[in-house]
Amino acid sequence: MPKNIAVIGASPRKKWGWSSGNAWIAGSIAMGLPGIIYPVHPKADSIMGYQAYASILDIPGQIDLAIITIPLAGVIEVLKQCIQKKVKFVHLLTAGFSETGREEFKNAEADIIRVAQSGGIRIIGPNCMGLYCPEGGLSWNETFPRKPGSVGLFSQSGQLAYEIIMNTEPLNTRFSKGVSFGNASDLKAHEFLDYMAADDKTEIIGAYLEGLRDGRKFFEAARRITSSKPLVIWKGGQTAGGSRATQSHTAAIAGSQVIWKAMCKQSGIISVHSTVEMVNTLQALKMMPLPTGNRVAVLGGAGGGSVTMTDFAEKEGLTVPQLADQTIEQLESFVPLEGSSAKNPMDIMPVLFNEQYFHRIMDLLRDDPNTDALIFNINPAWIARDLGRTGMYTFVNNIVKASRESDKPIFVSLDSINDPQIAFARQEMVEIFNGEEIATFPSFTMTARIMNNLKRYHDFLKAE
DSSP: OOOSEEEETOOTTTTTSOOHHHHHHHHHHHHTOSSOEEEEOSSOSEETTEEOBSSGGGOOSOOSEEEEOSOGGGHHHHHHHHHHTTOOEEEEOOOOSGGGOOHHHHHHHHHHHHHHHHTTOEEEOSSSOEEEBTTTTBOSOTTSOSSOOSEEEEESOHHHHHHHHHHHGGGTOOEEEEEEOTTOSSSOHHHHHHHHHHOTTOSEEEEEESOOSSHHHHHHHHHHHTTTSOEEEEESOOSHHHHHHHHHHTOOOOOOHHHHHHHHHHHTOEEEOSHHHHHHHHHHHHHOOOOSSSBEEEEOOOTHHHHHHHHHHHHTTOBOOOOOHHHHHHHHTTSOSTTOBOSSSBBOHHHHTSHHHHHHHHHHHHHOTTOSEEEEEEOHHHHHHHHHHHHHHHHHHHHHHHHHHOSSOEEEEEOOOOSHHHHHHHHHHHHHHHHTTOOEESSHHHHHHHHHHHHHHHHHHHHO
16 A cells, blocks of 8 residues: 655645645545655645645655646656656546547547556556545545445446445445546556455455446456455446446446346346445445345335335345245234234234234244245334334344344345434434444335345355
8 A cells, every 4th residue: 555645736725625636635634644745736835734845856755656636738747757756656636538538638648658658657547536545544535434344446436436435334334445447548447356356355345337448357357256255336327328428427438238237147246226226235245144045024014015015026036925824823823913914025013013022023934934034124203203212222122133043134124214303213223233233225125126136146156
């Protein structure tokens, strides 16, 4: 990991306000960079409390990473100075290259890569936010989590990398390393994938991609890696319009979705389609055992809701089977016939609030031969209003205990709520579950989708 960094293009006028260079300085301060930060500006004496230098050649110490945020016209000259300074890694944040679609800017990008290669420099970018490594003290954003985790992330989009990182942290799932790598003119997706595969601090890998410069090398790398580390990819450009948009964003050629889906299946990639699905799949992989089948018992339905939940589950690739006759018979021995149903999905929430019955139900479902997993579909308003705070804690802890004692994974769906008081109670439940390494999901449909993602990965590993 780099220690001493030069930020070329930091601004004395912005101070702590936003500019790409200053954001990098603020982020690395927040992460506790163990080395020295050298701002570079032709006229400034100091920037954000650090002595500034007119050129990277004026810096007295060794530079491990140079971050270039200046306009395109000055990049070649700065790269030549980096070669003189014997810098080996450059993050080229500057945009306006091949992603514009204009031939002269494509040529400028190619010229920059040729100059860098002539001096042995490897480039991240251009047109990207760069590195995030909380353990190494590097970040392009001062609000990123400071505590490291076990998930690695590489993303062609800085914005989506930000969203994934920030939305995963509240789920008690954090990152070992992350990189926004933009146009990938030098360092490419398969090289970041290979790096994270070899990194012993990274156990799960996530990615957002718009196109691949070398698809064969990428899928060969994925095929090697997914048997030991799960790889979750959100592929941008899945429609004709989206494919056009990728070319103006990172100059990526999105390629055929038919080919993409086939390659994901062959290589064991878990394909997702949104920030929510990405962050929840990463959390589930970190916290949950893989389901061995797609047969699910559903707790928490009511009336028509039971019908629609079955539809949602089966549309997402699951099945909601009838429970074994013996299971139903034993459930009906204490579940009231009026206003309840011991069939699957089970409309028995009031009975679950009885602690004695709760554990009996869990034992029956654990031993039922017709199911592979359980989904708790919880309406936070019911729990908060009907049980109160003490009852809510008891109910949540009962689910935690059941999860510990069952060899079948228990998936917890906690519907998102607009009411501020209920939303607060929901967040308390989320924190308890996540603190006990039990994943939570914002809707029943997303829960079913994530379960199917994990089941398909299980099937891939089993076939290996």
